[in-house]
Amino acid sequence: MSEIKPGFARDWVEFTDPSDAEEIFKCDLTWLTSYWTCIYGDGCQGVFKDRPNDGCCTEGAMYSDKADEERVLKAAEMLTPDMWQFYQEARPKKPGGKLHITDLDEDKERKTRTVDNSCIFLNRKGYSAPGFTGSFGCALHHLAIKKNLHFVDTKPDVCWQLPIRRSFETREVGEREYSVTVIGEYERLGWGDGGEDFDWYCTSNTDAHIGNQPVYLSNKAELEKLMGAAAYKILADICDQRMEGIRAANSRSLPLFVIQHPASLAAGK
Numbered sequence: 001m002s003e004i005k006p007g008f009a010r011d012w013v014e015f016t017d018p019s020d021a022e023e024i025f026k027c028d029l030t031w032l033t034s035y036w037t038c039i040y041g042d043g044c045q046g047v048f049k050d051r052p053n054d055g056c057c058t059e060g061a062m063y064s065d066k067a068d069e070e071r072v073l074k075a076a077e078m079l080t081p082d083m084w085q086f087y088q089e090a091r092p093k094k095p096g097g098k099l100h101i102t103d104l105d106e107d108k109e110r111k112t113r114t115v116d117n118s119c120i121f122l123n124r125k126g127y128s129a130p131g132f133t134g135s136f137g138c139a140l141h142h143l144a145i146k147k148n149l150h151f152v153d154t155k156p157d158v159c160w161q162l163p164i165r166r167s168f169e170t171r172e173v174g175e176r177e178y179s180v181t182v183i184g185e186y187e188r189l190g191w192g193d194g195g196e197d198f199d200w201y202c203t204s205n206t207d208a209h210i211g212n213q214p215v216y217l218s219n220k221a222e223l224e225k226l227m228g229a230a231a232y233k234i235l236a237d238i239c240d241q242r243m244e245g246i247r248a249a250n251s252r253s254l255p256l257f258v259i260q261h262p263a264s265l266a267a268g269k
Contacts, residue, residue: 002205002206002266003200003201003204003205003206003263004204004205004206004262004263004266006187006188006189006204007189008259008262009030009259010028010029010030010031010184010259011028011029011030011258011259012026012027012028012029013026013027013029013235013238014026014027015231015234015235015238017181017228017231018230018231018234019228019230019231022178022179023178023179023180023181024171024178024179024180024181025180025181025183025227025231025234025235026169026180026181026182026183027182027183027184027235027238028182028183028184028185029238029239029242029258030259030260030261031184031185031203031215031261032183032214032215032216032235032239033214033215033216033239033242033243033246033260033261034185034209034214034215034260034261034263034264034269035209035210035211035213035214035215035261035264035267035269036163036202036203036208036209036211036215036261036263036264037208037209037210037211037212037218038202038208039202039207039208039210040055040137041055041136041137043207043208044202044208045199045200045207046058046199046200047198047199047200047201048198048199049199049200051117051118053124053125053136054118054119054122055137056162056202057118057119057121057122057138058114058117058118058119059114059119060103060111060112060113060114060118060119060120061111061112061119061155061156061158061159062105062109062110062111062156062158063102063109063110063111063112063156063157064156064157064158068156068157069102069110071153071154072101072112072140072154072155072156073098073099073101073102075140075143075153075154075155076090076099076101076121076140077099078143078147079139079140079143081131081132082131082132082133082134083133083134083139083142083143083146084121084123084134084139085122085123085124085127085129085132085134085139086115086120086121089115089120090113090120100113101113101120101121112156119138121138121139121140122137122138122139123135123136123137123138123139123142124136138151138155138159140154140155140156140159141154141155150221152221152222152225160222160225161186161222161226162186163185163186163187163202163203164183164184164185164186164215164219164222164223164226165182165183165184165185165186165190166181166182166183166226167181167182167184168180168181168182169182181227183223183226183227183235185203186203187201187203187204188201188203188204203263204263205263206263206266206267207267208263209261209263209264209266209267209269210267210269211269214239214243216235216236216239217236217239220232220236223235242258245258246258246260
């Protein structure tokens with residue numbers, strides 16, 4: 001399959017945050033009702049072709065703030081040598097010190113360390129060692145499964161949010177100013193010039209639009225974390241009505257006046 005071209009039209013919906021009358025949610029229905037799903041380990045080619053098994057983990061993860069970093073550190077402290085390939089690499093430099101999981105990028109921003117050209121939390125495919133029983137992929141993701149948690153509680157913010165993108169705008173209406181929270185697709189263009197360097201990208205690739213559920217359902221936990229449960233409920237009801245309308249129109253071969261994600265359509269969803 002192939003990657004669809006960017007810049008296509010989208011359907012959006014807006015509604016007031018039920019917990020704050022001064023805030024508006026603006027949500028991309030075309031993306032949220034698409035059938036994208038993460039295919040890491042099952043068809044993902046990685047953003048760089050020379051490291052196909054890294055997925056999107058090659059460069060490590062930027063922390064969103066201090067709380068994000070501290071939460072990841074707390075999760076990392078629960079990892080054990082049998083689960084994490086780089087357990088020893090992350091040991092504190094001094095007795096009683098913090099795990100060595102953080103580094104600075106070229107702009108002095110804090111991020112997860114990279115070891116051997118990829119994130120320190122990425123167990124490499126094919127790795128084996130005495131006592132290691134972990135799986136390849138993100139050790140923090142596997143930790144969440146083992147502890148019966150959701151990975152929103154163990155992984156860096158950027159990792160569990162992607163490829164959902166939350167951004168913020170302000171809107172003036174007369175003399176009033178509203179805060180607008182935008183929930184959309186973190187498409188290739190969203191990475192700026194860096195996105196052009198990716199050899200493969202999942203949200204616009206038909207290979208990844210094979211989910212059993214649309215994004216608003218498969219990523220419910222992430223959306224609730226980003227929006228709040230009450231706002232998510234409004235969004236889910238809107239998406240439910242949209243999906244029902246699409247099914248009804250298709251079953252009767254009626255014209256469809258909604259914009260569906262071209263990658264999902266090309267994948268036959």
